[in-house]
Amino acid sequence: MSTATAEKVDDELWSAIGDPTRRRMLDLLLVEGGGTATTLSQQLPVTRQAVAKHLGVLDRVGLVRATPAGREKRYRVDDAQLARAVAQLASVGSAWDARLRRIKRIAEAIQRAQQD
């Protein structure tokens, strides 16, 4: 299993989507179906170079892929990889959720026991 205390699986993926700027970039790329460092930077509060670095990170973990077109470099989201990332989020979320429920159950059991 892997739902236990271990999530060393894809720390890289996590740190990639852990950055707020990168999350917004993925959002923009999804909404507009692609973009370049320049077009993205125009809709973000950071410079083109910062965006370029982030695109490099996202590319390295496979969340986006680049296609040079003339003098510009167009990026688009890799659907499969993003789906994997979403699964990771859901996995961690549900793991925590399960533990919270379990704790709540135990707490209620103690409550009952103390009423004897």
Place this chain on the structure above:
Amino acid sequence: MSTATAEKVDDELWSAIGDPTRRRMLDLLLVEGGGTATTLSQQLPVTRQAVAKHLGVLDRVGLVRATPAGREKRYRVDDAQLARAVAQLASVGSAWDARLRRIKRIAEAIQRAQQD
């Protein structure tokens, strides 16, 4: 609404759970129902001081709460706040998922149109 491109809601929460060490700490605190900087550091690949700083961060965003007990300072997870964090994760995840599905639908529509 807020499901759109905007998730400026709680960037703090995100960056808190964005760190892999802090995620593992939350895991440990959930499993063992609490702990101190020392006990946690023994089960993590970092020093006690690093853990202490992380606990400070988690405390500041309300994900954990401290209770001084004699010479030690015991921390436990704040259930409600962690539940909120889980909701955030699910929110972003489902937003991306929805866009992925939408893109897939459009792609299929184009496929059909081109077959005319």
Place this chain on the structure above:
DNA sequence: CTGATGCGCAACCAAACGTTGCAGGAGGGT
């Protein structure tokens, strides 16, 4: 050819994660 546009590289800053080292407070022996 010239000018505008888009990219890449390098130097530099600030914040964050992690380390070591040291001083201080709270319990437990004898």
Place this chain on the structure above:
DNA sequence: ACCCTCCTGCAACGTTTGGTTGCGCATCAG
């Protein structure tokens, strides 16, 4: 009481990372 141990807190330091500016180079449009 005393000493010893354990846990905490603070400070200095190094390294990685997100961000900036400035420059040089390639590519399209007039």
